[in-house]
Amino acid sequence: MKKAILLESVSKKYEVGSSSLEVIKDLTFDVNENEFVCIVGPSGCGKTTLLRIVSGLEPPSSGRVLVFDTPPDPRRQKFGVIFQEDSLLPWRTVLGNVKFGLELQGYKETEHEKIARTYIELVGLQGFENYYPHQISGGMKKRVAIARALAINPDLILMDEPFADLDAQTRSLMQRELLNVWSKLNKTVLFITHNVEEAVFLAQRVFVLTKRPSKVKQIINIDLPYPRARLSPPFISYRERILTAFHEELEGI
Amino acid sequence: MKKSIIVLSIILIVAFGTVAGLYGTGFLSPAPKVKVRIGYLTGDLHHLALHVAVARNYFAQYGLEYELYEYINGPTLMQHFVVGELDFAYVGTPPALTARASGISSNATHLPVVIGSGNLEGSALVVNPAIIKNVGDLENKKIGTPGTGTIQDVLISTYAKNNNLTITKYPGRISDLPLQYGRGEIDGFIGWEPYPSIAAYQYNASILLTSHEIMPNHQCCVLVVSDKFLAAHPEIVDKMVAIHKASIDFINTNPAEAKQLAMNITKLPMPVIELAFSHMSFSKSVNVESIRAFLVDMIRLGIIKNIDVNQVDNFINGFINTKYVAG
Amino acid sequence: MLYALSSVIIFFIFWELIALYSPSPYLPDPYSVLRAFITILTVGDVDGYTLTWHAVVSLERVLLGFAVGTATGIPIGMLLGIKPTLKGAVTPIIEPLRFIPPIAWIPLSIVLLIGLWRYIFLIWIGVFFPVLLDTIAGVKRTSITLIQMARTFGADNKKIITKIVFPSSLPEIMNGLRVGLGVGWMCIVAAEMIGGEPVGLGRLILKYANLLQIDVVIVGMITIGLIGLALNYLILLLEKRMFRWRVEIRA
Numbered sequence: 073m074k075k076a077i078l079l080e081s082v083s084k085k086y087e088v089g090s091s092s093l094e095v096i097k098d099l100t101f102d103v104n105e106n107e108f109v110c111i112v113g114p115s116g117c118g119k120t121t122l123l124r125i126v127s128g129l130e131p132p133s134s135g136r137v138l139v140f141d142t143p144p145d146p147r148r149q150k151f152g153v154i155f156q157e158d159s160l161l162p163w164r165t166v167l168g169n170v171k172f173g174l175e176l177q178g179y180k181e182t183e184h185e186k187i188a189r190t191y192i193e194l195v196g197l198q199g200f201e202n203y204y205p206h207q208i209s210g211g212m213k214k215r216v217a218i219a220r221a222l223a224i225n226p227d228l229i230l231m232d233e234p235f236a237d238l239d240a241q242t243r244s245l246m247q248r249e250l251l252n253v254w255s256k257l258n259k260t261v262l263f264i265t266h267n268v269e270e271a272v273f274l275a276q277r278v279f280v281l282t283k284r285p286s287k288v289k290q291i292i293n294i295d296l297p298y299p300r301a302r303l304s305p306p307f308i309s310y311r312e313r314i315l316t317a318f319h320e321e322l323e324g325i
Numbered sequence: 326m327k328k329s330i331i332v333l334s335i336i337l338i339v340a341f342g343t344v345a346g347l348y349g350t351g352f353l354s355p356a357p358k359v360k361v362r363i364g365y366l367t368g369d370l371h372h373l374a375l376h377v378a379v380a381r382n383y384f385a386q387y388g389l390e391y392e393l394y395e396y397i398n399g400p401t402l403m404q405h406f407v408v409g410e411l412d413f414a415y416v417g418t419p420p421a422l423t424a425r426a427s428g429i430s431s432n433a434t435h436l437p438v439v440i441g442s443g444n445l446e447g448s449a450l451v452v453n454p455a456i457i458k459n460v461g462d463l464e465n466k467k468i469g470t471p472g473t474g475t476i477q478d479v480l481i482s483t484y485a486k487n488n489n490l491t492i493t494k495y496p497g498r499i500s501d502l503p504l505q506y507g508r509g510e511i512d513g514f515i516g517w518e519p520y521p522s523i524a525a526y527q528y529n530a531s532i533l534l535t536s537h538e539i540m541p542n543h544q545c546c547v548l549v550v551s552d553k554f555l556a557a558h559p560e561i562v563d564k565m566v567a568i569h570k571a572s573i574d575f576i577n578t579n580p581a582e583a584k585q586l587a588m589n590i591t592k593l594p595m596p597v598i599e600l601a602f603s604h605m606s607f608s609k610s611v612n613v614e615s616i617r618a619f620l621v622d623m624i625r626l627g628i629i630k631n632i633d634v635n636q637v638d639n640f641i642n643g644f645i646n647t648k649y650v651a652g
Numbered sequence: 653m654l655y656a657l658s659s660v661i662i663f664f665i666f667w668e669l670i671a672l673y674s675p676s677p678y679l680p681d682p683y684s685v686l687r688a689f690i691t692i693l694t695v696g697d698v699d700g701y702t703l704t705w706h707a708v709v710s711l712e713r714v715l716l717g718f719a720v721g722t723a724t725g726i727p728i729g730m731l732l733g734i735k736p737t738l739k740g741a742v743t744p745i746i747e748p749l750r751f752i753p754p755i756a757w758i759p760l761s762i763v764l765l766i767g768l769w770r771y772i773f774l775i776w777i778g779v780f781f782p783v784l785l786d787t788i789a790g791v792k793r794t795s796i797t798l799i800q801m802a803r804t805f806g807a808d809n810k811k812i813i814t815k816i817v818f819p820s821s822l823p824e825i826m827n828g829l830r831v832g833l834g835v836g837w838m839c840i841v842a843a844e845m846i847g848g849e850p851v852g853l854g855r856l857i858l859k860y861a862n863l864l865q866i867d868v869v870i871v872g873m874i875t876i877g878l879i880g881l882a883l884n885y886l887i888l889l890l891e892k893r894m895f896r897w898r899v900e901i902r903a
Contacts, residue, residue, distance in 0.1 A: 127804050146806040153804035157797045163819050163897045172815070176805040204897040224805065400862030407678075407864065420862075427864035433675035469848060473698060473859040494699060496859065497848040501762055505848055510766050627698050628863055 075138070076228060076260035077103040077126060082135035083285070084121055095121045097285035099135070108254060108261045110271035112314065113281030114321045119264045122286070123232050126262060127151050140227060149228070150177065152221030152259075156233040158213055160205040166192065166216050167201040173224040191219040194253060211242040218250070222257065231263045235270070247273055251298055268318060272310045273300055280317045290317045359561060360390040364402045364414035367395055367499055368591060370518045370601055371444045371546040372415040373583060374572035376590050381575065383568045389561065397498050398472040409435045412554045413565055415443050417476035417517075418544050419628070422620050425644055426629045435551035440562060440649040441569040443546030445612060447605030448477050448536035449521035451506070452513030457533060460488065468492050469506065469514030471499040474628055476545060476619075477515040477536075483622045484539050506530060517545075518601035519591055526597045535604050543615040545605070555646070566649045576607045610651045617641050680867040685874070688867035697859060697868070701851050707875055709851045713768065714840050717775020718833055725780045725832070726825060729787025730813065733821070739788065750781040754839040758846050771843055778839040779832035786828025790821025823895055830887040837880045853879075 084096040095118035103109045113119055124130045125137055128144030128151070137144060144151070152173075160169050170188040179187065192198055195215035205213055214234055221229060235243045247270060254261055265271055271278045272294055280290045294310055301307060365372045375393075378384060384391050394411060396402035399420030406414050407424050414421075414437065421437045428434025450468070457463060463485070470478045473496050485492045495511050502514040507528045514524070524530040536543060548569050555562050576583040580602070587598050620637050623629045632640055664682050671681035680688075692703040732739040754777040761770045794817050802816050844854025853876050860868035 124800075129800060129803055146804050147808070148806075150806075151804050153801065155797055155801060159797050159801040161798060161816070161819070163822070163895075165897075172802075173805045175815070176802065176807050176811060206897065230804075398862070400864075404861060404864065408676075423863055428677050431675060431677035434677055472862055474862040494850050495848040496850060496855070498846070501848070504763070508766060510848060630865065 074105045074140075075102045076105045076107065076140060077101075077262060078136070078138040078141075079126075080136040082125065082132045082137060084118065084125060084130070085133045094285040096125075096132075097287055099281075099287045101279055101288050101291070103260060103262055105260055106258050108251075108263065108274060108276050109279065110263045110265055110275035110277075111279045111281060112265055112268055112271050112318060113286060114283050114318070115266055117281050117284050117321075118286045119266075119281065120232055122281075123153070123230050123262070123264055126228075127153050127230050150224050150226040152224065152226035152229040154214070154217050154221055154229070154231045154234045156236050158205070158210075160213055160216055160220075162205050165202050165204055166197060166208070169205070169216050170220045170223050173220050177224045179224075187223050188219075191223040192216075194222065194256075195219045195249070209242075210238055211246060214238065214246060215249075218253070222253065222259075226259065229259050229261045231261065233265055234263075236265070236267070243270075248299065250274065255298070268311055268314045269302065272307060272314065273302060278314055280314060280321075283321045289321065290314075359558060360392055361412045361561060361565065362392050362394060362410065364394045364396060364406060364411040364416065366399060366402065366416070366517070367397055368519070369415075369499075369546070370587055370591070370598075371417075371447050371605065373576055373587055374441075374443060374548075374569055374607065375415050377572040377575050377583065377586060378568050380586055380589075381572075383571055387564045387568055389564050389568065397500075398475050400472055400474040403437070406437060406549075406551065407434050409551065409553065411435075412551055414549050415546055416549060417546050418616055419476045419479045419619055419623060420474055421547060421549050422616070422623060422644070423474055423629055426632050426640070429631070429640075435553050437549035437644075438552050438555055439547045439611060439616075439645045440550050440555075440566050441548030442544065442573075442608050442611040442650060443548055445542055445545055445606045445608055446535065446537045447518050447545045448480060448515060449518065449532050449604050450481065450513060450515040450534040450539075451521040451524045451530035452533045453506070453509075454529070454531040456512050457531075460490070460533065463490050463492055463513075463533075465491055465493065466512040467495050467510075469495045469497050469502045469511040469516070471502070471516050472496045477517065479619060479623055479626065479628065480536055480539050480543075481515045482626050484534070486626070503527065518604055519587075519593055519597055521604070522597045522600040523593065525600060526594070537604070540615060540618070542612055544612040544619070547611065550646075562649070570609055573607050573609050611645060613641065613645060616645070678864065678866045680870060684867045685870045688865070689871045689874075692856075692868055692871055697856060698863065699850055699859075701856075703856070703871065703875060706851055706853050706856045706872075707879060709849075710840050710844065710853045710876075711879065713771040713844075713852070714775055714833070714836050716768070717772045717840075718779050718829075718836050720772055721776045721779025721783055721832055721836065722829060724776070725783030725828065726787050729784045729825075729828075730791055730817065730821070732784070733788040733791025734813070734817065746781075746784070750785070752777075754778040754835070755842045758843060761843075762846065767849070771840065774839050774843045775836040778835035779829075782831040782835060783825070783828040786824045786831070787821060790824030790828075791817055793824065794820045823891075823898065826887065826891050826894065830884060830891070833883050833887060834880065837876070837883060841876055 079099055079101050082096060082099045083094065086093045086095060111119060111122065125132050126139065126144060128146050139149060161172060164172065167188055170192055171184045174184045174187060192201060195218055197212060197215055197219065200208060200212065235246050238246060251274060263274060275294055278292045278294060279288050282289045292310065292314055296306055363375065365375055399417040400423065402414055402416050403420045403424035405411055407428050425436050428436055457466060468481060470481060472478065478494065481492065481494065497505060499516050499520055502516050502520055503524045505511050506514055506524050513530065513533065521532060525532055550562050584598050584602060588595060617637060620629065620640065621634060624632060624634055668681050671679045696702040732742065754774045757774060757777055761773050765773055798816050798820065799812055802812050807815065841854035844852035845858045849855065853872050857869050857872035
């Protein structure tokens with residue numbers, strides 16, 4: 073199977089004054105095309121750094137990163153990145169925000185509107201095209217960000233704790249809809265979270281990272297059909313397995 | 326530590342303020358002697374009498390203490406005069422007329438009363454000879470003046486009106502006018518001496534009209550006293566007039582020394598001083614007819630609004646104090 | 653509205669009373685100011701220039717200086733906001749300069765500059781620094797997340813500046829423009845009082861101060877105040893239209 077993401081012995085060090093901080097050390101993993109992978113790890117373990125490296129925003133200090141067989145470069149590849157923080161442009165409407173990626177990716181201007189409206193519909197925001205971000209809820213903002221990321225037809229979707237700030241109800245709704253979209257569009261998704269239940273609900277494979285400097289502690293295949301029932305015994309047992317690994321790392325801090 | 330510094334500085338500030346306040350209100354200062362406050366204009370040779378009095382110590386001889394205040398033009402000086410900041414002033418006749426007219430109906434105003442003649446004539450219109458060859462060429466030209474309401478402003482406005490000329494007046498500071506002329510910002514200017522002579526000497530400006538040619542023998546500057554001060558201190562006014570007359574006499578009997586003094590004050594070369602002197606004369610009597618003419622002109626120009634043409638004689642009678650100055 | 657109207661009426665009553673009982677002939681009452689206003693508006697001043705002409709000339713000077721101030725303040729502010737090292741390098745020059753008020757530049761401008769350029773320069777001094785500083789502040793407030801978001805879509809530096817940094821700094825920039833226009837409008841009066849041209853609201857005030865006709869001086873003052881108010885209101889209106897996306901809009 074073709075590898076969407078390949079990391080080999082990746083390390084990342086930051087120089088802070090005279091001392092250096094090693095965030096990621098000797099990290100190796102791969103993600104298959106069209107696969108949904110969740111990465112869980114204790115906070116401060118370098119999950120966000122990892123995402124920045126995979127999306128080509130930062131080079132690794134050492135090791136090799138390949139996305140579809142080339143070093144990641146957002147100017148030549150199409151990444152749909154969804155941030156934990158609100159990343160909508162407050163001065164643009166919902167429609168304008170979804171168009172944003174299309175403008176940067178050099179789509180024909182005549183197509184922007186049509187494509188944007190398609191994806192707004194896909195995330196269920198028709199009727200809100202002309203609203204400004206401050207006029208819509210947190211969950212809706214996330215949908216806009218997702219629509220914006222999907223609109224450019226990305227090779228890879230990278231999500232950095234996108235639902236962390238949402239309330240429990242909205243969060244589970246968004247999770248179901250994300251799976252819905254994923255099954256429709258067949259995209260590779262790398263999803264970072266510190267919420268173990270979320271990982272088990274979403275992912276085909278879950279990578280548990282160690283505390284800083286991070287590497288992969290454990291890889292768990294979730295062999296459960298979608299949609300998954302959160303209270304089913306196998307779901308709970310997966311969750312317990314991951315939590316155990318996760319807690320070993322938490323206690324070590 | 327910090328607190329004590331703050332407390333200490335507050336105490337110091339309060340103490341300083343109190344002392345300064347007491348001093349300012351006269352509490353701590355020695356018993357006040359009358360110190361006359363005299364206004365005059367920047368670099369104006371018309372006020373040479375004042376400079377002679379200062380240089381020759383006439384004030385000390387007459388036992389008068391004085392303070393001098395300098396202004397950029399007559400109207401500005403008179404703004405300070407009418408509210409009582411000055412007791413005496415050397416100033417052009419028109420600003421004094423304007424000021425008297427503006428406050429004539431009010432008891433609170435310090436009205437100027439003429440007690441001496443500063444000089445006759447003494448202004449000139451200098452122009453760029455390449456652009457303006459005769460008075461007809463003045464049409465639509467930019468002519469600098471030392472400010473609205475100055476004698477030069479009134480002279481040029483009247484001249485333009487009488488000769489059906491449209492002139493764009495550029496009111497500026499007298500000391501800037503030669504420079505503005507030199508840079509071509511204005512095509513010429515009318516000003517008090519020595520500024521026209523400076524332009525003629527330094528920038529080769531030509532003297533198109535002297536004020537003699539605009540209005541022969543006209544009164545120019547006068548020595549005025551506040552009517553309030555005159556009523557309160559007639560004996561001081563006597564002394565001031567005596568000093569002024571002595572100075573005028575000195576200028577007329579010692580022209581060489583007077584020019585030397587003018588040179589020292591203005592730091593200008595003798596040819597400029599000579600040229601300037603050729604445009605003015607110093608006299609102890611005022612030209613009442615020209616003062617009356619100025620007033621009529623100013624009423625016609627809209628500079629003085631609250632005086633009617635048939636009130637002119639009455640107004641002039643109050644303006645000129647014949648005890649001190651002969652017509 | 654009713655309160656506002658009554659406070660205006662009370663203000664005029666007070667003015668009338670003070671003018672009536674003041675011993676000074678130099679405090680005209682509202683009625684004589686109104687009469688002077690009509691005269692200057694219709695007949696013109698002592699040199700024949702009408703109030704409208706004075707106002708148009710002053711506005712023209714301010715708007716020209718404002719345009720130059722904007723055209724320099726925004727790009728330089730963007731540059732300094734984006735390049736902190738450069739900003740650090742020029743701070744020792746900019747910081748002391750910005751505390752020199754435009755009025756302090758007047759003597760230098762008289763000696764070095766001619767006519768309209770003098771006004772443009774003085775207004776520029778007043779406009780440039782507020783625009784510059786607010787632009788820098790706006791650039792600094794740009795969210796890092798938005799910049800990273802744009803980078804993940806493949807934006808280069810030019811796109812980041814035009815599509816993220818500039819629109820995100822616009823509220824601050826507009827604030828700088830509003831303050832700058834206010835300062836510029838205040839400088840023009842001082843500049844006109846000293847410069848040579850016979851027209852301009854500052855010159856009108858000085859002319860009539862020299863003639864001790866204070867009613868016209870007050871006409872000039874009121875005109876200056878009203879135009880300043882109108883300019884400020886226009887920019888606020890523009891801001892309101894531009895920044896509908898903002899949660900809070902300054903009243």
